[in-house]
Amino acid sequence: MTTTMLALAAGMGSRFGGPKQLEPLGPAGETILDFSIHDAWRAGFDKVVLVIRRELREAFESSIVPRWRDRIAVALVEQSVDDLPPGFTRPPDRTRPWGTGQAILAARHEVEGRFAVVNADDFYGATAYRMLHEFFSTGPDARTWANVGYPLRDTLTGSGGVNRALLRVGASGSLEQIEEIIDIEKVGDDGRYTARDGEPRTIPGDALVSMNIWGFDQPLFDELDTGFRRFLAAHIAEPKSELVLPNFVQELVGDGRARVRVLRGTGPWAGVTHPEDKPSVAAVLRDLVERGEYPTPLWG
Numbered sequence: 001m002t003t004t005m006l007a008l009a010a011g012m013g014s015r016f017g018g019p020k021q022l023e024p025l026g027p028a029g030e031t032i033l034d035f036s037i038h039d040a041w042r043a044g045f046d047k048v049v050l051v052i053r054r055e056l057r058e059a060f061e062s063s064i065v066p067r068w069r070d071r072i073a074v075a076l077v078e079q080s081v082d083d084l085p086p087g088f089t090r091p092p093d094r095t096r097p098w099g100t101g102q103a104i105l106a107a108r109h110e111v112e113g114r115f116a117v118v119n120a121d122d123f124y125g126a127t128a129y130r131m132l133h134e135f136f137s138t139g140p141d142a143r144t145w146a147n148v149g150y151p152l153r154d155t156l157t158g159s160g161g162v163n164r165a166l167l168r169v170g171a172s173g174s175l176e177q178i179e180e181i182i183d184i185e186k187v188g189d190d191g192r193y194t195a196r197d198g199e200p201r202t203i204p205g206d207a208l209v210s211m212n213i214w215g216f217d218q219p220l221f222d223e224l225d226t227g228f229r230r231f232l233a234a235h236i237a238e239p240k241s242e243l244v245l246p247n248f249v250q251e252l253v254g255d256g257r258a259r260v261r262v263l264r265g266t267g268p269w270a271g272v273t274h275p276e277d278k279p280s281v282a283a284v285l286r287d288l289v290e291r292g293e294y295p296t297p298l299w300g
Contacts, residue, residue: 002113003136004047005040005129007033008103008212009060009120010079020272021120022059025282027289028297032272033120035285036129037068038298040116043129047073049110050120051103054078067299077107085225088232091239098228099242100212105224117214117245122271123281124148124213126293131263132215143258145249146215147175148265153205155269156186159276164191165210165246166203167262175260178210178250208262210246211269223252 009021021033037048048068052060057076065074079097082090083106097103104117114136118124128148135146149167156162161183168177181203184191189205227248235241252258270284271277289296 001136002047003045003133004049004111004113004115005036005045006049006051006104006107006111006115006117007036007120008100008117009033009050009056010053010097010103011119011121019056019059022056022063023121023272023278025272025278026285026296026298028300030285030298031064032123032270032281032285033064034067034298035123035294036118036120037064037072037074038294039124039126039129041068041072042126043133045072045116045129045133047075047110047112049075049077049107049115051077051079051107054080071299075110077110079103079106084232085229088229088236091237093239094236096240096242098231100245101224101231101243101248102228104245105221105228108221108225111221114215114217117212117216119212119271122211122213122269123284124211124265124269125267127266128213128263131265132213135215135261135263140217140261142217142219144261145217145220145258146261146263147178147210147249148213148215148263149208150211150265150267150269151205152184152191152203152207152209153189154267155209155211155271156184156191156205157273157277157280158186159274161185161193162273165212167208167210169208169262173261175249175253175262178246178253180244180246208264211265211271212245213265214245214249219258223257224248227251 184193191203231243270281
């Protein structure tokens with residue numbers, strides 16, 4: 001069984017103010033991505049594929065890639081706004097890529113076998129990678145996938161609003177619905193956001209949310225290929241419209257073309273959305289190193 005970790009590292013970091021996927025946050029200057037690669041390698045993954053922006057290629061090739069190439073295969077794939085199927089042309093006012101769906105599709109020829117999809121700027125904890133690798137090893141059919149969900153309370157920050165995908169899980173442990181909710185603010189252990197009708201809504205802190213860590217198999221690429229063409233036909237003239245992975249998976253689940261088993265993450269989860277998040281993330285990583293759960297430096 002071949003398994004790949006696919007990390008989405010092409011984000012602009014607009015709220016953070018720069019490429020947070022390269023921000024040194026570990027005790028020895030490690031990035032969150034360094035911890036993720038270490039966790040995937042230790043869990044038994046065979047390869048790492050990083051989806052990046054072209055202007056960051058040199059930075060990745062001079063830092064993260066050489067740190068790990070002696071332990072695990074690492075490949076870089078560029079996500080480009082101009083990478084469109086035949087018959088489609090980028091509108092002049094389109095400056096940003098087409099979302100996480102396009103990012104995954106861009107890596108199609110580098111991904112082998114079953115694969116995990118993760119955000120490069122989220123720390124999920126070693127357990128999450130072990131859970132996904134064990135899920136793959138059970139031999140699920142090619143259209144039974146996985147998502148590692150976390151309690152909302154463990155993913156909120158006091159630094160500002162965050163976007164989260166709320167999971168509704170059936171009695172069998174399978175995903176029934178996933179709903180992307182924008183700008184959730186921390187209120188005690190719960191989250192609060194403004195609904196489309198303008199009214200405030202509260203989400204209980206123990207509600208499970210997706211932090212965009214998934215386990216997929218090759219049929220996802222065929223679905224994305226068709227779905228991206230359909231998306232472009234309907235939305236190519238919209239400058240900010242994106243093919244968002246949670247919404248796309250929800251469509252597949254709703255149509256019966258895929259099943260998703262929800263695995264409960266045990267954390268600790270940590271991520272950076274705002275610059276003010278850096279000290280708390282650094283503290284989490286430092287504590288794990290001091291407890292002996294990680295070497296320092298990770299690649300030493």
